[in-house]
Every structure is written in C-alpha cells, then in structure tokens.
Amino acid sequence: MASNQPAPEAPYVPSDTLVYGGFRADDEAPLGEWNPTADSLAPVRGRHRVAKQRGGGFARSSTVLGVGVIAAVSAGGMASANTGKPPVSISMPDLGSVSSLISNDSDSAADATSAFSSVGATTADTAKGTSDDAGEALRSRILAQAEVQQGQIDTKAAQAVAAAAQKEADAAAAKAEKEAQEKATAAKKKAEEAAAKLAEAARLAELAKQYTLPTSSYTITGTFGQAGSLWSSGYHTGLDFAAPTGTLIKAIHSGTITEAGWAGSYGYRTILTLDDGTELWFCHQSSISVSVGQKVGTGDVIGRVGATGNVTGAHLHLEVHPGGSADGIDPMAWLRGKGLTP
Structure with a gap:
C-alpha cells in the first residue's frame, strides 16, 4: 500500500x-x-x-x-x-x-x-429471489403435471379411437364372414339341389325305361279330385285318357294280373298289382286281353279303350292304390314320379 x-x-x-x-x-x-x-x-x-x-x-x-x-x-x-x-x-x-x-x-x-x-x-431480497425460484419451480411442476395429464388424455383418446376402429373392423369382418358363409351355404345348397335334380332326372330316365304310359293318341279330360255329380263319390277318383274305342291299353310296369272282368260302374276292369303291392286299375275297357294270375311286362297289351260302365264317352279311367288301399292317390303325380309325363 x-x-x-x-x-x-x-x-x-x-x-x-x-x-x-x-x-x-x-x-x-x-x-x-x-x-x-x-x-x-x-x-x-x-x-x-x-x-x-x-x-x-x-x-x-x-x-x-x-x-x-x-x-x-x-x-x-x-x-x-x-x-x-x-x-x-x-x-x-x-x-x-x-x-x-x-x-x-x-x-x-x-x-x-x-x-x-x-x-x-438484504436477506429480504434473497428471500424474494428464493420465493420467486420456488414459485417458478411450482409453476414448472404444475405445467409438467398438466402436460403428463394431457398426454394421458390423448393416449386414452387414441386408444378409444383405435378400439372403436378395431370394433368396427371386427364387426365388418364378422359380417363379411357371415355373408360369405351364407353365400357358401346357398351355393352348396343350390349345387346339392342341382345335383339332386340331375340324379332324379337320371333315376326317372332309368325308370322311364321300366315304365310306360297306358295308351297313346289320347286327351286328358278328367283329373284326380274334381268335384261333380257325375261321380258317385262326389269327386273324381282317377285320371281319364280320352281316346277312340279300341285303342290299345298297355301295362305301365311289370306285375301280376290280380283281377280281370266286369266291375259295375267301372265297366270292364283289369287290376295290375306291381311288385311293391301298388294296384293299377284300368276301367271302362271295351275288351280284356289278360287273365288273373298272368305275369306281364312293361308295355304288354292288357286290353282296349271302351265306354262300358258309368261313362259319357270312350276313355280309359286309371286309378292308383298304393298297397291295395281302398282310397287311391293322384295318378298324375304317381306317373310323373316314374319319369312319365301324361
């Protein structure tokens, strides 16, 4: 100094x-x-x-x-x-x-x-600075917490959106799968039906070789179940093939002749019993060409068309009785089931 x-x-x-x-x-x-x-x-x-x-x-x-x-x-x-x-x-x-x-x-x-x-x-200034630092730290912590909470909210919102999208996607996939299954089922059913039709057609074609219509050059003039006073039962019990007198009557399928003769209002009648027990009645014939107990094959002549019995004109009255029952069934449906179309 x-x-x-x-x-x-x-x-x-x-x-x-x-x-x-x-x-x-x-x-x-x-x-x-x-x-x-x-x-x-x-x-x-x-x-x-x-x-x-x-x-x-x-x-x-x-x-x-x-x-x-x-x-x-x-x-x-x-x-x-x-x-x-x-x-x-x-x-x-x-x-x-x-x-x-x-x-x-x-x-x-x-x-x-x-x-x-x-x-x-002074310590007052220091305390003020410390207070300001504490306030700033609190503010920073609050902002950080708010940011974290906002991030959580955003995350939850994004997860909710993703879950909703996944749910819609799952619903769409389930719907598409269901529709595909329905289409596949429908296609399978359609294919099965087509196959069944083909199989039935093949069966009928094969049966058609075994069965034949009872006559030719005919016109259907009466069907099964028609109501009217012309029939004693109140309704028609068979199928009528109108044809000129003398037209040949053929055996529809192979079987055995169990009746041949007069039958009152049926005129001359022939009953052909098939192997499954079904009876075929051929009525109003002008003549009979077979006898009881005779074995016949498909297409064999068993008689001729006529107008005997309770009739208004020459025709063949055909009835079908499964198992020999008294009540017959619709001959039209039965013939079609054999591959024949009257």
Whole structure:
C-alpha cells in the first residue's frame, strides 16, 4: 500500500476553524500537524465532516470504501434483525484487489459502487429471489403435471379411437364372414339341389325305361279330385285318357294280373298289382286281353279303350292304390314320379 502524503501545514487563523471532529476556539493553541494513516483512521458513525485531503487519490477512495463497507454491513445487520433470520454471509472483497480496481475516474467509482451495492443485498431480497425460484419451480411442476395429464388424455383418446376402429373392423369382418358363409351355404345348397335334380332326372330316365304310359293318341279330360255329380263319390277318383274305342291299353310296369272282368260302374276292369303291392286299375275297357294270375311286362297289351260302365264317352279311367288301399292317390303325380309325363 502506498504511503499517505503529509498534509500541508495550516496557518493559524484567529477565528473559529474547521478541524477534524469539531471547531477550535480562537484562544486555543494549534492542534499540530495531522497525518492520518490506515491504522489511526477509526470509523465514524453518524453525520460527519472531514477535511478535504489534497494528496493522492487513495485517501479519498479509502473514505468511500470505508463508508460503503459500513453501509453494506449495517444494511445486512438491520435486515437480519428485521426478518428474524440468521444474517446473510457476506464475502468481503480483498482491499488490495479493490484498491487496484478503484481509480480517480468516474467509471471506476461507478464500478465500485455497483460492486458494493451487490454486496449489500438484504436477506429480504434473497428471500424474494428464493420465493420467486420456488414459485417458478411450482409453476414448472404444475405445467409438467398438466402436460403428463394431457398426454394421458390423448393416449386414452387414441386408444378409444383405435378400439372403436378395431370394433368396427371386427364387426365388418364378422359380417363379411357371415355373408360369405351364407353365400357358401346357398351355393352348396343350390349345387346339392342341382345335383339332386340331375340324379332324379337320371333315376326317372332309368325308370322311364321300366315304365310306360297306358295308351297313346289320347286327351286328358278328367283329373284326380274334381268335384261333380257325375261321380258317385262326389269327386273324381282317377285320371281319364280320352281316346277312340279300341285303342290299345298297355301295362305301365311289370306285375301280376290280380283281377280281370266286369266291375259295375267301372265297366270292364283289369287290376295290375306291381311288385311293391301298388294296384293299377284300368276301367271302362271295351275288351280284356289278360287273365288273373298272368305275369306281364312293361308295355304288354292288357286290353282296349271302351265306354262300358258309368261313362259319357270312350276313355280309359286309371286309378292308383298304393298297397291295395281302398282310397287311391293322384295318378298324375304317381306317373310323373316314374319319369312319365301324361
């Protein structure tokens, strides 16, 4: 540290003169030469005046430094007393480095003032900064939680959309599968029906070789079940083939002749019993060509068309009695079942 320059000797002035620490009366002796040093300079509290030193810039800067340090320390102590909290630790700058930073120019003084202002920060400012940091941290945490919750909501929404889409896709797939199964079932059924028809057609074609219509050059003039007074039962019990008298009557299928002769209102009648027990009645014949017990084959002549019995004209009246029953069935349907179309 540089030495202080000695202050010039002040001449004696007979009036009150400003000296360090107060005024001197006129009758008092001179106080002598004053050469303050760093050790002899004690901090003065309260308002005070000092004689302006005209020496080097260090004395003036030292005063400013001392006042600034005192103010900073006092401010820190007052803040600690007011807040009831322990005083803030203040790191005092090294005087050697501070003296190297302080110069006579205004820029250096402003830098020193700024440095001491930062050193003199109170615990209230520190508490405020801590409170601001805590508030910012709370705000950040709230925003983070909100972001997480929003992400969860978005995830749930996306999962709901995906689930709905999957449900629709599953429903569409199930519907398509059901339709495909229905189409396949319908196609299979149609194919089976077609196959059955073909099989039936083949069977009927084969049966047609075994069965034949009872006559030729005919006209259907009466069908099974017709109602009217012409029939004693009140309805027609057979199928009528109108044809000229004398037209040949043939055995529809192979079998045995179980009746041949007069049968009242049926006229001359021949009954052919097939191997399954079905009886075929050929009525109103003009003549009979077979006898009871005779075996006949398909297409063999068994008689001729006539108009005997209860008739209005020449025709063949055909009845079908399954198992020899008294009640007959529709001859038209039975013939078609054998591959024949009257």
